Amino acid sequence: MHRGHLVRLLGVVLAFAVLAAACGDDDGDSDASASETSATSAAGDAGTATTGSDTSVTTSGSDASTTTPGEAAGDLPPLQLGSIVSQTGIFAAVGAGILRGVEQAEATWNAEPSNRQIAITTCDDQSTPEGGLACYRQLAENSDAIVGPHLFPGYRAVKDLVATDGPVLMTGVPFSEPPAGSYIFQTQPNIDDIVDGQLAYAAEAELTRVASITSNDQPGNIGMDAVANLAGEHGVELVAQETLDPQAQNLSPQAESIAAAEPDVVISWTIGPALINVLRALDAAGVDAPVLMGSGSMSAPILTEAGEQTPPTLLFVASASFEPAAIDDADYRARVENFNDSFVERFDQAPDNNAYLAADAVFYVAEAGTSAESTDDLRDVLQSGEPIESILWGPYTYSGDDHVGSKGRDFEVLEWNLDTQTFTIVD
Amino acid sequence: MDRFLNVTWSGVWIGCEYAAIGVALVVNFRAARVVNVAVGQVFVFTALLAAWLQADGTDPWVALLAALVVGGAITGGQDYLLLQRLRWATPATLLLATVGVSTLLSGAAVVFFGRDPISGKGVVSEGSFELGPWRTSWNTVLFVASVIVLVLALWWLSAKTDVGRATSAAGHDAGAAAMLGINVPLLRLTATAGSGVLLGVAGALFLPLGVLDFSLGLRLTLFGFVAAAISGYYSVPGALIGGLTFGVVDALGTAYLSSTFGLFFTFSALIIIAFATQWVRTERQVFETV
Numbered sequence: 182m183h184r185g186h187l188v189r190l191l192g193v194v195l196a197f198a199v200l201a202a203a204c205g206d207d208d209g210d211s212d213a214s215a216s217e218t219s220a221t222s223a224a225g226d227a228g229t230a231t232t233g234s235d236t237s238v239t240t241s242g243s244d245a246s247t248t249t250p251g252e253a254a255g256d257l258p259p260l261q262l263g264s265i266v267s268q269t270g271i272f273a274a275v276g277a278g279i280l281r282g283v284e285q286a287e288a289t290w291n292a293e294p295s296n297r298q299i300a301i302t303t304c305d306d307q308s309t310p311e312g313g314l315a316c317y318r319q320l321a322e323n324s325d326a327i328v329g330p331h332l333f334p335g336y337r338a339v340k341d342l343v344a345t346d347g348p349v350l351m352t353g354v355p356f357s358e359p360p361a362g363s364y365i366f367q368t369q370p371n372i373d374d375i376v377d378g379q380l381a382y383a384a385e386a387e388l389t390r391v392a393s394i395t396s397n398d399q400p401g402n403i404g405m406d407a408v409a410n411l412a413g414e415h416g417v418e419l420v421a422q423e424t425l426d427p428q429a430q431n432l433s434p435q436a437e438s439i440a441a442a443e444p445d446v447v448i449s450w451t452i453g454p455a456l457i458n459v460l461r462a463l464d465a466a467g468v469d470a471p472v473l474m475g476s477g478s479m480s481a482p483i484l485t486e487a488g489e490q491t492p493p494t495l496l497f498v499a500s501a502s503f504e505p506a507a508i509d510d511a512d513y514r515a516r517v518e519n520f521n522d523s524f525v526e527r528f529d530q531a532p533d534n535n536a537y538l539a540a541d542a543v544f545y546v547a548e549a550g551t552s553a554e555s556t557d558d559l560r561d562v563l564q565s566g567e568p569i570e571s572i573l574w575g576p577y578t579y580s581g582d583d584h585v586g587s588k589g590r591d592f593e594v595l596e597w598n599l600d601t602q603t604f605t606i607v608d
Numbered sequence: 609m610d611r612f613l614n615v616t617w618s619g620v621w622i623g624c625e626y627a628a629i630g631v632a633l634v635v636n637f638r639a640a641r642v643v644n645v646a647v648g649q650v651f652v653f654t655a656l657l658a659a660w661l662q663a664d665g666t667d668p669w670v671a672l673l674a675a676l677v678v679g680g681a682i683t684g685g686q687d688y689l690l691l692q693r694l695r696w697a698t699p700a701t702l703l704l705a706t707v708g709v710s711t712l713l714s715g716a717a718v719v720f721f722g723r724d725p726i727s728g729k730g731v732v733s734e735g736s737f738e739l740g741p742w743r744t745s746w747n748t749v750l751f752v753a754s755v756i757v758l759v760l761a762l763w764w765l766s767a768k769t770d771v772g773r774a775t776s777a778a779g780h781d782a783g784a785a786a787m788l789g790i791n792v793p794l795l796r797l798t799a800t801a802g803s804g805v806l807l808g809v810a811g812a813l814f815l816p817l818g819v820l821d822f823s824l825g826l827r828l829t830l831f832g833f834v835a836a837a838i839s840g841y842y843s844v845p846g847a848l849i850g851g852l853t854f855g856v857v858d859a860l861g862t863a864y865l866s867s868t869f870g871l872f873f874t875f876s877a878l879i880i881i882a883f884a885t886q887w888v889r890t891e892r893q894v895f896e897t898v
Contacts (some may be wrong), residue, residue, distance in 0.1 A: 240773055273723040274821055397868060423867045430818040431855070433618030434863035434870070437611045454725035454819040465736070465743065466614070486727055486819070561738070 188398050259298040260550040262543065263320030265329035265339075271428060272332050274453045275535055278480060279331050279353075280587055282536030285524045286543035297551050299543070306330055310338035319343060324348055325550060328542040331535070333399050340365065349563065351542035353535075355477070359584035367585045368542050368577070373402060375475045376407035376448070378424075378498040378592035380415040383446050383473065392421035392444035392470075394435055394459055396451040401427075404450030404475070420444050427455040434605055436462035447472045447492070452535075452595045456483055460491035471496050479503060479595075480533035481602050488599070495597040496607065500574050502537065503595055503604040504516025513575055520572050531602065537573040545569050545577065613627035615863040616856055621748050621817060623855020624755040625651075628810035629832025630847035631759050632803035636683070637841060638766065639779045639799035642702050644689055646710040647683070648832060649825030650804055652680040653713045655811030656721040656820060659728035669729040671814040679808025682713070684801030691800075692793055695782070710825055714759055717822035728815030747816040756848065758806050763844040765802075775799045838878065838885075854878065 264283050267276035280303070286299050304320055306312035306329075313335025314371055320327055327343070330336040331353035343350045344363040352365065355372045358364035393408045395401035405422065411418045421442035423435035436459075439447060449459050449472050454480050464473065472492050477497035484495065501507045505521065508514040520540065524532045530539070546559070548569050553559040563569070564584065568576035579586040595604040629647055636644040654675040661671040686709050694705055730747030737744065766772035778785035778792040779799075786792050814820075832847075835854050839846020857877045862870035 206706050268723070269718075269823070271823055273718075273823055274725050277723040425867065426871070427823065431622035431859060434615050434859045435867050437615050437618075438863055438867070441611050454821055457725060457727065457819045467743065467747075482724060486725065 184352040186482055218344060244328040257297050257471065257552070259300045260547060261323060261325050262299055262301045262546060263316070263324035263327040264301050264303045264543075265306050265313060265320070265327060265330050265335055266303055266539075267308040267312075267330070267335065268303075268305035270306075270312070270426035272308040272334075272453065274514070275332060276305075278310070278482075278533045278535035279329070279539040281524070282532060282539030283543055285520065285527060285536065286540035286547075287534070288527070289520060289523060289540075290544065291546045296547065299547050299550075301328075301543070306332075306335040308332065308334055310334045314342075320347060321346070325553075325556065326351065328539065328546060330354070331539055331542070332379045337399075346352065347560075349546065349559045351546055353542060354400075357585075361584065362564075363584065364556070366545070366563055366579055367582060368538050368545065368571075368573075369476075370574070371585060372403045372446045372450075373407045373411070373540060375498055375592070376404055376450075377411055379448055379473050379475070380408070380411050380417060382496075382498065382594050383417050383448075384415040386446075388418045388445035388471070390440045390443065390445040391417045391448060392423070392442055392446075393419065393448045394423045394425060394432075394439060394463075395449070396427045396455055397424045400477075401425075401450050404448075407544050408448055408450075416476070425451065425459065427451060427453065429455070430458060431466060432458045432462035432514050436466035436468065439463065439497040440468050441464040444468075445469050446470050449474050449478065452477045452480070456480075457487045460487045460495070463492050464490050468492050473498065476500065476534045478534070479604065480535070481531040482533065485599070495541065497595045497597070497604065498592045499534070499595055499604075501593050501606060502575075504593075504606050507606050510575070513570070516570065517572055536551050536575070541571040541573050541577075544571055544585075585598065613741050614743055615859050617742065619743060619856030619859030620852060621752050621855070622859065623835075623852040624689075624752050624848075625810065625814055625818075625828070625851075626754050626831045626835040626854050627759060627851025628806055629828055630835030630851050631762060632683070632807050633829075633832050633836045634841060634844055634847045635688075635762060635766070635799055635803040635806075637779070638776050639796050640687060640691055640696070641699075641779055642706065642714075643699075644683070644686075644800075645703065645706040645829050646686060646713060647803065647807060647824070648827065648829030649710040650679055650682050651711040651807045651811045651814075651828055652700075652820055652822065653682070653717050653811075654808040654814055656717050656726055656822065659726045659815055659820075660721050662728045662815075668729050671728075672809065673732055675808040675812035676805050677808070679804035679806075680801040681804070683804030683807070684797050686824035687800040688793070688797050692796060710829070714822050714825055719854045721822065723822065725819045725821045726815075728812075728823055729815065730816035734816065745816070747813070751810070751813040751817060755806075755810055759844060759848045760811060762802060762806065766799075766844055771795070771798075772878045788832045794895065802860075834878065838881065853881065 266280045267273060291298050302320060304316035306316045313330045315401060317339040323499050326349040328351045333354050336352050336354045336357060341514045343365055344360050349364050351368055353368050357367045359367055362563055373594060391412060393405060395405040409419060421436055421439045425432055425435055431513040447470055451459055469492055471494035473496045476497060479497050479499055489601055500518050505514050505517040549559055549562040564579045564581045566580050568578050571577050577586050594607045597604055629651055632647040633644060636642055657678055658671040658675040661674055662668055690705055694702055732746045732750055735746060774790050775795045778790055778795050782792045833840060835851035836847045838850030857875040861873035865873050
């Protein structure tokens with residue numbers, strides 16, 4: 182074979198490889214794929230050469246051919262939303278849940294004809310800051326609002342740009358610190374607040390010897406510091422403090438160190454595949470103390486994958502939306518159950534926390550955008566102080582000074598039941 | 609003592625994972641003079657394949673067999689269809705080709721197996737046991753034993769048989785070997801496919817020990833490279849020892865020094881080991897010269 186042929190062959194192989202990695206599938210879910218209406222294009226087409234990133238963009242539509250948005254929502258065109266999701270790279274597994282949440286929220290919202298329809302353009306930030314920035318540059322110009330990045334690498338890259346230039350950006354990063362009056366809104370409580378809830382539960386349950394195991398990324402480090410700083414306030418003793426690389430496969434050293442400290446409870450702050458490794462390593466090391474986690478770890482697929490090789494009691498500080506039957510407000514309960522049922526029908530699995538928070542971000546913007554005609558309108562509606570309905574945390578309220586909106590919430594403590602693959606509120 | 613023993617053992621089994629990949633790198637290098645970056649992704653792909661088959665109801669032994677065959681087919685196919693046809697290319701081009709294969713496998717893993725993290729069943733009892741202070745599972749023991757046996761078998765084949773010596777000679781100077789009547793393409797194909805078999809077996813047996821997803825390949829290649837490089841990137845048993853050393857040093861450093869700076873201590877220790885090894889070799893050469 183001629184050398185020129187070989188070079189071309191190599192080029193074809195590489196091009197196919199990059200295309201396959203960028204496109205992927207949607208977890209084998211043919212229904213989800215079928216609902217998407219348009220194509221995928223390379224980021225380079227959209228003028229992102231400055232980053233050199235190979236982000237990809239997918240536009241899924243409000244079904245505009247069958248709905249006339251103007252008739253339904255005050256003659257306004259469909260609200261254009263950009264969605265930044267980590268579909269490849271080290272957070273791809275987490276991003277998969279986020280993408281499902283975005284798709285389900287879009288379908289749920291657009292299914293109601295009286296709603297102003299939404300059209301979402303999704304961009305893969307490849308779990309990197311560069312990818313997040315490239316996605317932002319592609320989406321910002323033609324989007325009324327952006328949902329995501331919900332993971333910190335992408336968010337960190339776009340925060341300063343969005344804060345001053347817009348458009349409205351809804352993020353699930355639980356330490357986004359959105360500047361007052363900016364275009365950034367956070368859809369989750371802060372890490373410090375959740376850790377405070379964890380320690381309050383530990384103190385109340387008289388689990389006074391606390392060990393922590395946290396990932397060595399930014400949210401993990403914030404969680405670790407919060408545990409160390411707040412333990413004294415709750416009268417508990419921090420007996421072991423371990424960190425982990427989220428991609429590490431052997432966490433036995435950390436688990437053995439925790440076992441040696443004989444804690445009453447272990448606070449874990451990590452998500453995704455690392456969570457499975459943490460739980461299995463603790464079990465293998467003979468730790469039978471309860472493991473207390475945040476809502477970010479509430480993923481039925483992940484916990485099911487961990488199986489029985491975990492400490493016997495897995496607890497989570499979160500909202501009641503993971504056990505809808507316990508929600509008092511009938512409308513809120515119905516909304517959560519409707520979302521859950523549609524999600525299971527579509528994806529054949531229960532939504533995890535990532536799906537919920539991503540869906541909420543879409544719902545907030547969609548609801549606020551019902552009558553908004555500009556980015557500034559959208560921001561004003563969001564920070565007007567009017568409660569906005571959500572799935573994960575109930576009614577949300579932002580103000581001009583507070584773009585986190587969930588400070589001081591009452592948390593529920595839920596327990597994972599492997600047999601039924603559900604969470605139930607602990608009395 | 610309990611803690612030390614179990615931490616060390618965790619370093620042994622994770623070290624066997626690095627060793628399997630390191631040995632595959634060495635075998636590919638000896639046979640084809642290629643740093644095959646794709647081997648980590650072959651490990652991941654075959655493991656995900658086995659898990660996918662298991663989830664579909666396939667017996668774990670059959671899934672293991674499938675992983676073994678597919679692992680051999682991927683690395684053998686990579687060599688026969690791509691690398692042998694690029695034999696006059698520069699080392700950089702060959703490296704790029706293996707990066708392309710790694711990326712291709714990563715994309716294929718997403719398409720076929722999804723993005724979610726996956727673990728799987730073992731081929732033997734899921735149970736664990738204790739022997740004094742030592743706690744482990746039968747699947748962990750089987751993984752470690754299998755990797756060691758397969759690596760020793762590869763070492764015996766490569767160093768103690770005419771075929772193995774011919775393979776090394778063909779890798780060193782393919783032209784001269786061909787003039788001596790050695791079937792260079794066949795030997796390369798056999799050796800590289802053998803490395804894929806090792807990766808397939810190791811990948812499938814690793815399933816009950818850890819969690820894998822499509823994105824881990826290049827990271828595992830890096831750790832396998834470290835295992836292989838410790839012994840000079842040419843010795844099969846050396847890569848096994850390198851992998852075990854890497855795993856155990858990392859585990860002990862993480863447990864007893866700092867989990868935050870675990871890899872820092874590990875690589876610091878490995879640099880010291882590299883210097884010490886070079887010093888010993890130099891001293892031995894001087895002694896032999898004298």
